[in-house]
Structures are given as C-alpha cells and as structure tokens.
Amino acid sequence: MKRLFVGIDAGSTAVKVVVIDSEKRVLYTLIEDTKPFIEEQTGSILKAIREKFSGCEFFVTATGYGAQLVKEADKRVTEISCHARGAFFATGKKGTVIDIGGQDSKVIVVGNDGQVLDFVMNDKCAAGTGRFLENIAWRLKLSFKEMEELALSSREEVSISSTCAVFAESEVISMLAKGIELKKIVKGIHRALVKRITAMLYSVSFFPPLILSGGVARNRAVQKMIEEETGEKIIVPENPQITGALGAALSGL
Amino acid sequence: MIEIPKRSEVIKKQKDEGKLIAAVFPIHYPKELLRAFNIHPVEVWGPPLVDTKTGNAHLQPYICSIVKCGLSFLLDEAIGTVDMVLVPHGCDSLQGLGSLLLDFIKPEKPVMVFYPPREKRSCDVGFLEKEIKRLYHQLCQLTGYSPDEERLLKEIEKEEALEESLLKLYENRKEVTLSSLEFYRLIRAREYLDADTLMNLLKSVPQKKQTPLTNSKPVILSGIVPEPMDILEKIDEMGAYVAADDFASCRRRVYGKGESRNPFTRMAERILNGPPDSTKGSSFDERIAFIESLIRRCSAKAVIFHNIKFCETEEFYHPILKRALKEMGVKTVEVEVDLNERMPQQALTRINALIESIE
Numbered sequence: 001m002k003r004l005f006v007g008i009d010a011g012s013t014a015v016k017v018v019v020i021d022s023e024k025r026v027l028y029t030l031i032e033d034t035k036p037f038i039e040e041q042t043g044s045i046l047k048a049i050r051e052k053f054s055g056c057e058f059f060v061t062a063t064g065y066g067a068q069l070v071k072e073a074d075k076r077v078t079e080i081s082c083h084a085r086g087a088f089f090a091t092g093k094k095g096t097v098i099d100i101g102g103q104d105s106k107v108i109v110v111g112n113d114g115q116v117l118d119f120v121m122n123d124k125c126a127a128g129t130g131r132f133l134e135n136i137a138w139r140l141k142l143s144f145k146e147m148e149e150l151a152l153s154s155r156e157e158v159s160i161s162s163t164c165a166v167f168a169e170s171e172v173i174s175m176l177a178k179g180i181e182l183k184k185i186v187k188g189i190h191r192a193l194v195k196r197i198t199a200m201l202y203s204v205s206f207f208p209p210l211i212l213s214g215g216v217a218r219n220r221a222v223q224k225m226i227e228e229e230t231g232e233k234i235i236v237p238e239n240p241q242i243t244g245a246l247g248a249a250l251s252g253l
Numbered sequence: 254m255i256e257i258p259k260r261s262e263v264i265k266k267q268k269d270e271g272k273l274i275a276a277v278f279p280i281h282y283p284k285e286l287l288r289a290f291n292i293h294p295v296e297v298w299g300p301p302l303v304d305t306k307t308g309n310a311h312l313q314p315y316i317c318s319i320v321k322c323g324l325s326f327l328l329d330e331a332i333g334t335v336d337m338v339l340v341p342h343g344c345d346s347l348q349g350l351g352s353l354l355l356d357f358i359k360p361e362k363p364v365m366v367f368y369p370p371r372e373k374r375s376c377d378v379g380f381l382e383k384e385i386k387r388l389y390h391q392l393c394q395l396t397g398y399s400p401d402e403e404r405l406l407k408e409i410e411k412e413e414a415l416e417e418s419l420l421k422l423y424e425n426r427k428e429v430t431l432s433s434l435e436f437y438r439l440i441r442a443r444e445y446l447d448a449d450t451l452m453n454l455l456k457s458v459p460q461k462k463q464t465p466l467t468n469s470k471p472v473i474l475s476g477i478v479p480e481p482m483d484i485l486e487k488i489d490e491m492g493a494y495v496a497a498d499d500f501a502s503c504r505r506r507v508y509g510k511g512e513s514r515n516p517f518t519r520m521a522e523r524i525l526n527g528p529p530d531s532t533k534g535s536s537f538d539e540r541i542a543f544i545e546s547l548i549r550r551c552s553a554k555a556v557i558f559h560n561i562k563f564c565e566t567e568e569f570y571h572p573i574l575k576r577a578l579k580e581m582g583v584k585t586v587e588v589e590v591d592l593n594e595r596m597p598q599q600a601l602t603r604i605n606a607l608i609e610s611i612e
Contacts, residue, residue, distance in 0.1 A: 065598065080606035104599060116610040118584075121603055 002056045007248030010066030013102030016245040038066040061248040077251045086247030087211045088114030090237035096206040100216035102130045107200045118204045126165035128196030130216045150186040151221035157187035194225040208232045213243035260445045267293040273336040280343040280501050281369050283520040285408035289400040290392045296444035297323045298478045301592040317563040318592035320346045341367040343532045344566040371534035381521035405516035415448040416507045418455045430459040433485040433495040440503050471496030471551045476559035478502040481596045493608045496551035505530045531567045541577045554611040558587040
C-alpha cells in the first residue's frame with residue numbers, strides 16, 4: 001500500500017495542509033481560513049484527503065497552535081522545527097528563516113541539514129505579527145494587496161510605534177484625523193512591523209540568506225524593507241504560506 | 254508514588270504538638286534557628302492562582318507575582334493560622350513587602366525581617382552572623398525561650414544531614430523512578446516539612462528505574478521557583494526530563510555543611526557558602542561554573558531559563574549566562590511566567606522546540 005505523509009499546520013489564521021509521498025514529491029496542498037472548531041475542521045480536511053487518495057496509507061504530522069486539536073495526528077512537532085525543515089527543503093539552503101505568522105513571528109537559524117540552531121519568538125504582542133497588518137487593513141478598509149501597493153508607491157513614510165499594536169492603531173487614527181496622506185501611513189505601518197522583526201533577527205546569531213515564510217512573506221513591501229533594514233537578500237519559497245505544513249509532512253518521513 | 258503530607262495537615266499536626274507556625278517568604282533564612290525555638294516554618298512562594306486583589310491594593314503593577322500572590326494569600330487566608338511572619342530580604346520587592354507589613358499593613362501577628370548580605374566576603378560572614386543573632390534575640394523575646402548552643406547545633410546538623418540526602422537524591426536523579434513533577438513535589442516539600450519527616454520520605458524514594466529515563470533528554474531548569482508546576486509534566490511529555498535544577502527555591506538552597514562549632518557562625522557560613530544565587534549577588538563566573546557543573550553531571554544539552562515576570566534580580570544574569578552556555582555548545586531558551594496565569598502555550602512551544610532541537 002502506498003504511504004503518504006500529511007502535514008497539517010493549524011495556525012491561528014489559516015490551516016495549511018501538504019501531502020507528500022515517500023519521494024518527497026508534493027501531491028496536494030490546501031490553505032483555508034481557520035474556523036473556530038479546529039478539531040472538526042481538520043477532521044473534515046483529513047477525511048477529504050483520505051477519499052482523494054483512497055487506497056493509500058497515511059501518516060499525519062500536526063503543527064501550529066492548534067496541533068493538539070488535530071486528533072488524528074500520529075505525531076506533533078513544533079512550528080519552529082517544521083518551518084526550519086520546510087524552508088530548508090524548499091530552498092535547499094541553510095540560513096535564517098523569518099516566519100511572520102498570524103499570532104506570532106519567529107526567527108529560526110537553520111543549519112546544514114535543516115536542523116534548528118537557534119530561534120527567537122515574538123509571542124507576547126501582536127506588533128510584529130500578521131495580525132498587526134490585518135488590524136490596520138481592517139481599520140483603513142484596505143485589502144492586503146492595496147496595503148502592499150500603497151506602501152511600495154510611497155516615497156515618504158511616517159514613524160509609527162513598533163512596540164504596541166494597540167497604540168499603533170491609535171496613532172494611525174490620529175494621523176488620519178490630521179489628514180496625513182494614507183500611503184505614508186501605510187508605509188510607516190510596514191516599517192513598524194519590519195523594525196520589530198529585524199530587532200528579533202539581531203537578537204540571534206543569524207546568517208544569510210534570509211528566507212521568508214508565512215502569509216506575510218508574499219508582501220513585497222515587507223520583503224523590500226527587510227532587505228533595506230538588514231542589507232541582506234531575501235529568498236521567498238514558491239509557496240511560503242505552506243512552509244510549516246511542508247516541514248510537518250517531511251517530519252513524518 | 255510517594256505520599257507527601259499536605260501543607261494544611263502538616264500545619265495542624267505541628268500546632269497540635271504545640272509548635273508555633275511562621276509564614277516565611279523567600280529565599281534564604283536560617284531554618285534551623287526557627288526550629289530550635291520550636292517554630293515550624295512554612296514558606297510562602299506565591300501560592301499560584303490566588304485572587305490578588307488585596308496584594309494589588311498595596312503593590313505596584315511591576316511587582317512580581319510571588320510577592321503579589323504571597324501578600325494576598327497571607328492577608329486573606331494565612332494570617333489567622335500563623336503565629337508570626339518572616340520576610341527575608343531576597344530582592345527589592347521582598348524588602349518592600351517587609352516594610353509594607355511592618356509600617357503600613359501592620360497585621361495582627363508579629364512580622365520580622367531578615368537581611369542576608371549581598372556578597373561573600375569574610376566581613377559578610379560576620380554581618381550575617383550578627384543578623385542571625387539579632388533574629389535570635391527577637392525570637393527569644395517573642396517566645397520567652399532561649400535555646401542553647403547545643404540545641405542550635407542539633408538543629409543545624411539535622412538540616413545538614415537532610416541536605417546531604419537531598420544532594421544524593423539530586424546526584425542519583427537519573428536512577429530515581431520519579432517523573433519530573435513527582436521529583437520536584439518531593440524537593441519542594443522542604444518548604445513546609447521538618448527535616449525528620451522529609452528524611453523519612455527521601456528514604457522511601459525508589460532508586461531503581463521501572464520506566465527508564467535514559468530515552469528521555471536531560472534538561473536543566475534555572476530560575477526562582479518551578480511554578481506553574483505543570484511545566485514539569487509537560488517537559489516529560491515532550492520527551493525530556495528535568496535532570497538538574499538551578500532554582501532558588503530548590504537546588505540553590507542545598508547549602509552544605511558549615512565548619513564552625515559556633516552555631517551562629519555556622520548558620521552564616523551555610524547560607525553564604527551555598528550554591529551561587531542571584532539574590533546573594535553571586536558573580537557571573539560563579540553562576541556559570543555552577544550551571545556548568547550541573548551540565549557535566551547530568552550530560553544536559555539544554556538549559557531552560559524559567560523567569561518569573563518582573564524578576565529583574567534573576568533576569569539581569571541571563572544574557573551573560575546564555576552567552577556562556579552557547580559557547581559551551583549548550584542550547585538555551587527563556588520563558589517568562591506569572592504565578593497567577595496558567596503556563597502559556599507559547600512558552601511551551603519554545604520549550605518543545607528547544608527539546609526537539611537537541612540530540
């Protein structure tokens with residue numbers, strides 16, 4: 001019977017799934033918004049996968065903040081190890097992974113064979129996470145794409161607090177009230193996020209290349225600003241949002 | 254599973270035997286001195302998850318949860334049970350607590366403070382000896398009893414014998430058939446058990462492994478107090494075990510023997526010559542050497558710094574300790590906890606990632 005390896009990254013904003021075979025070929029990927037009942041959601045996803053690949057045997061590895069709720073998991077691995085393994089596999093390079101997730105962000109120093117050498121997490125404040133951009137986008141009634149475009153189009157930016165997401169939101173409201181141009185504010189928001197991330201980067205002994213993972217990795221303004229702040233080139237895997245799920249699937253091998 | 258008597262049962266038994274009960278705040282104090290006066294010390298390390306309304310009314314928001322929970326627990330529950338309160342100067346927050354109790358709150362029971370020195374020079378032994386004598390005279394006044402040198406030495410020797418057994422237990426950790434949680438429940442029973450009772454419990458510890466720990470990865474925990482204690486259970490579930498600790502409440506209080514025949518000098522020697530501790534102002538080098546010795550003994554490849562939120566005394570050491578450990582090839586992670594909160598999932602993820610990353 002053919003054996004397939006399923007990686008489920010049950011994140012705070014999205015559930016990501018990757019199915020690979022024993023040759024490490026990616027057969028299936030899925031990204032959907034996290035629903036309030038993760039146990040049921042991941043149960044249905046796995047049921048659909050079993051139907052799609054009927055006749056196969058499955059080994060399920062769960063990661064992410066909802067990993068404990070993936071009841072059918074054969075193994076659970078932290079998102080830190082999964083992102084390291086996934087990024088190493090996707091890029092074939094050792095280096096430093098920056099994962100900007102919905103609930104937390106991580107900097108993971110990855111060694112020669114994808115092992116974690118060091119890591120640091122920001123898990124206490126939404127500043128420096130995807131949630132920060134999400135809140136501001138909601139407040140400004142903009143899509144993520146519009147946020148990205150506005151940030152890239154602006155030459156100037158305003159300085160916004162990078163220490164607290166709530167204070168930053170208040171700052172944005174008062175800037176809007178003062179009539180400050182929207183694109184300057186949006187660029188300032190991106191800068192605040194990136195400054196938080198780069199501060200984490202400098203708290204570990206990181207080495208290049210910098211590999212971005214997580215949903216925010218697609219944001220070109222964030223990519224550009226991290227390059228500006230660090231002077232290092234950024235690598236973005238083809239599908240950065242599934243890096244953790246890919247690493248989870250690989251952990252099952 | 255070792256049956257450890259409950260705190261409330263111990264207090265009742267001691268009271269029934271005519272002993273006085275002292276609520277003692279962290280960290281270092283001459284336990285044997287209190288025992289010589291027939292006073293039974295019961296330590297107040299929090300406790301966790303109490304309503305801190307009373308503490309919040311007196312303390313600033315940046316005071317740690319050990320002090321905040323401790324003050325709330327003392328005033329809301331314990332003050333009616335205990336006969337006296339002792340507050341050693343472990344840090345600024347504890348010193349503040351002592352002053353608050355003495356000068357502002359003035360509870361109905363006597364409050365004593367105790368000032369261990371911050372260094373380990375020869376003059377510090379003299380200072381501490383005087384401080385212990387001052388406490389001795391205060392206790393004489395309070396109890397109307399003056400234990401002689403022989404009685405003091407007897408209690409000192411009991412504590413020293415207990416510590417010898419505790420040290421053996423620590424050294425045989427790998428051979429002991431106890432989970433990390435069971436092991437530390439036993440170690441922490443010292444916070445409220447007398448030396449004889451704890452010695453008897455230690456004798457009942459199974460020394461042969463039923464479930465070998467050899468497949469688990471040895472890790473070291475460093476901090477003030479292992480609370481919330483679920484962290485110990487979680488570490489075991491993650492495929493590791495706590496092979497040694499550098500906790501102020503646990504290993505750092507296994508002082509060892511003093512040398513002098515003068516009981517006051519000996520009590521001072523014991524406290525000062527014990528393992529290095531942030532609240533004793535130990536040097537970075539001493540602390541690094543101590544943790545290194547623990548690592549060597551148990552072959553640990555990782556140290557978890559378990560910090561109580563706002564404990565600057567301890568946190569001050571972390572950057573240099575972490576750097577030194579990294580140079581030794583030892584991985585570290587730092588987690589911050591509040592006694593009044595459940596163990597945060599994010600902190601557990603960090604610990605789990607650290608355990609995954611060690612061979």
